[in-house]
Amino acid sequence: MDLITLALAQEPADGIAGWAADLVDKMGGPGAGLAIALxxxxxxxxxxxxxxxxxxxxxxxxxxxxxxxxxxxxxxxxGAAVLYWVGMLFGRERMYAIWGKLPLVKTSDLERTEAWFGKHGTKAVFFGRMVPIFRSLISVPAGLERMSMPLFLLLTALGSLIWNSILVMAGYWLGDQWDTVETYVGVLSKVVLVLVVLALVLYVAVRVRSRNSSAQHERSS
Incomplete structure (x- = not known):
């Protein structure tokens, strides 16, 4: 009996789980690695x-x-190394050029972000590998800031090993109930997404208020 039959009692065989199970069935460990890289x-x-x-x-x-x-x-x-190279090839100058054309943002915001990453980048890359959504995104600013490639790969490997071990071991111990892991991690992903959206809304609100206050001050002076 193949892995698809064993694992997908509650999942459509043509869904993501079916695709991943088929890769593991046909390629073994490298198939799982390819799925995670993608x-x-x-x-x-x-x-x-x-x-x-x-x-x-x-x-x-x-x-x-x-x-x-x-x-x-x-x-x-x-997968993280590819995104690192994307960030590095995109470059700081191009990033600043695009940033300067965006509404409600200032160059100083990007400068502060760079300064923060320069100070906390190692922790951001390491712990970011264990946070849904940010797991992939954190590689791009690391490339933009040209973090040492060996250091980036080491931090990525360590953070990924911890996160992957938790989920792989959960599936290993849960057996045919492996799909319950998706429910709990999915909730965590939604919480992270909501917090990010709220932070963006707050940021925009502060910027709009600051712009309106500056406009009123100029009219009154």
Missing amino acids: ENLFPPLPGEVILPLTGFAAGQGVISLASALFWTTLGSVV
Whole structure:
């Protein structure tokens, strides 16, 4: 019996889980690594499905647990490295040029962000690998700021290993209930997304208020 039949009692075989199960079935550990590399490049692909499913596959003997952890972590590093290069090739000058054309933002905002990343970038990359949504995005500013490539890869590998191990081991221990992991991580992802949206709304509101206050001050003077 193949992994798709074992794992997808409640999932459509042509969905993301079916696609990931088929990769693991055909390619083993490298298939899981490829799925996670693509998940890093295309965040809509749900790592909270792929990683527990890989753990389930390890529990069923389709691949070894060591292989599951090695290949998924390697896939995370490869995907992150591609995004790092995207950020590096895009460059600071182009970023500043685009930023300067955006409404409600100032160059000083970007300068402060760069200063913050220069001071806290190592922690941001390491812990960012364990935060839904930011797992992929954090690689781009690391490239923009040209963080040391060896340091970036080390931090990415360590952070990814911790996060991947949690989800892979959850799938391994939960067995045919591996898909419950998606529910809990999905809730965390939604909480993070809501917080990001609220932060953006607050930022825009402060900027609009500041602009209106400046306009009123100029008219009264």
